[in-house]
Amino acid sequence: MSAETWAIAQFTVLMALLATALTLPLAIAAGWVLARHSFPGKALVETVVSLPLVLPPVATGLLLLWLFGRRSPVGQALDALGIEVVFTWKAVVIAMMVVSFPLVARSVRSGIEQVDRRYEDLAATLGATPFRILRTITLPLASRGIVAGAILGFSRALGEFGATIMVAGAIPGRTQTLAVGIYTFVETGREEAAWGLLLLSALLAFGAIYVSNRLVEARA
Amino acid sequence: MIALTIDVTLRQQAFELHVRESSAVEVLGVFGPSGSGKTSLLEAIAGIRTPDAGEVRVGDRVLFSSASRINLPARERHIGYVPQDALLFPNLDVAGNIDYGVRHSRRALAGLPQLRSTLIDILDLGPLLARRVQKLSGGEKQRVAIARALMTQPAVLLLDEPLAGVDRARRDRILPYVLRIRRDLHVPLVYVTHDEAELNAIADRVLHLEGGRVVGSAAAP
Numbered sequence: 001m002s003a004e005t006w007a008i009a010q011f012t013v014l015m016a017l018l019a020t021a022l023t024l025p026l027a028i029a030a031g032w033v034l035a036r037h038s039f040p041g042k043a044l045v046e047t048v049v050s051l052p053l054v055l056p057p058v059a060t061g062l063l064l065l066w067l068f069g070r071r072s073p074v075g076q077a078l079d080a081l082g083i084e085v086v087f088t089w090k091a092v093v094i095a096m097m098v099v100s101f102p103l104v105a106r107s108v109r110s111g112i113e114q115v116d117r118r119y120e121d122l123a124a125t126l127g128a129t130p131f132r133i134l135r136t137i138t139l140p141l142a143s144r145g146i147v148a149g150a151i152l153g154f155s156r157a158l159g160e161f162g163a164t165i166m167v168a169g170a171i172p173g174r175t176q177t178l179a180v181g182i183y184t185f186v187e188t189g190r191e192e193a194a195w196g197l198l199l200l201s202a203l204l205a206f207g208a209i210y211v212s213n214r215l216v217e218a219r220a
Numbered sequence: 221m222i223a224l225t226i227d228v229t230l231r232q233q234a235f236e237l238h239v240r241e242s243s244a245v246e247v248l249g250v251f252g253p254s255g256s257g258k259t260s261l262l263e264a265i266a267g268i269r270t271p272d273a274g275e276v277r278v279g280d281r282v283l284f285s286s287a288s289r290i291n292l293p294a295r296e297r298h299i300g301y302v303p304q305d306a307l308l309f310p311n312l313d314v315a316g317n318i319d320y321g322v323r324h325s326r327r328a329l330a331g332l333p334q335l336r337s338t339l340i341d342i343l344d345l346g347p348l349l350a351r352r353v354q355k356l357s358g359g360e361k362q363r364v365a366i367a368r369a370l371m372t373q374p375a376v377l378l379l380d381e382p383l384a385g386v387d388r389a390r391r392d393r394i395l396p397y398v399l400r401i402r403r404d405l406h407v408p409l410v411y412v413t414h415d416e417a418e419l420n421a422i423a424d425r426v427l428h429l430e431g432g433r434v435v436g437s438a439a440a441p
Contacts, residue, residue, distance in 0.1 A: 116307075118303065119309060121294065122307050123309070123320065124267070124295045126325060127296075127324065
């Protein structure tokens, strides 16, 4: 296994961990709101949250490319702050976050929906505020769904290709991830290097599924 | 001794709950068959369910009033609630459950270490403190839930069939605990049950509910 292969694998795992860590709080907030609150336009929010799940990742990537490009207000604002996103590692993380977010949010939501609301009602009679109840009762009791969601999101981030190649490109040593690397190696006739990346991808996927199954068993 | 004013209308799927009661007693018993609205009544007092109309007062504190649009959230009501199935938080051990309200509420509470040891003594919880709640018997769960509610120094303690999940032989061992709360801590109780003998042992006054209506109220014999 070449140093290049290892470097790509390390970079991908690091980006996926970062993306998962950043996605989790957002997904917990979204999952909680969707599980425990009703408000006008909820169906619309649900649809938007799930959109990256059904949209082709390349299309999501195109949207991100526009959003963080110089022609959108967001891109201009970031540019004014001297922050460059497109074709950098930040774009890799953002692409991973966007595609994994719906999976994590759904898993968190169903985890929270399985928590008996009467525990929350009872905690309120003891004087706890809604935020305290969320932190001390709801989230600990929903931890299985949250952990499962995090692992699912991490796995999805590891394999992310379509959105990444659009918004981050395939710059060797800078934005090249496992999935993107396999594609570019095959394209440039470096099949052997591509097989090395494939092997590492398979090992990582195996590890993630194994850990998640063990966690589910341990808590059952 | 506390004056409790309950005048609530609560529409349910099966029936409409109408209760009007104003009493100054130490233990108000609520008696009725299952489905008569006993639990709904307690939830309306605790602030878990919002009545469609009416008023709930403890002393001069208005907890709910549809006329003056007052509806204090449960966390500000200072009502202790012990549901029928105790509902101990499964992610915490016995001590964590007992201390929950103290740790997570912003109420100013005085004399806590004393209260805690008194409760542990009265309810005989010493040997249970480090146990996981899943390992407790029905009666032990009830005692822990009672301590958890009393630690927040509620103005009233609501007990929903505290003996229902407990087998006959052990019932006679829990009732004395409840009587000690009444005698030693002077916390007014609303005690719900479908067992008349229990009420005769503990209540000063009994409301008889059927199908959501009060069909009788009387001072206990």
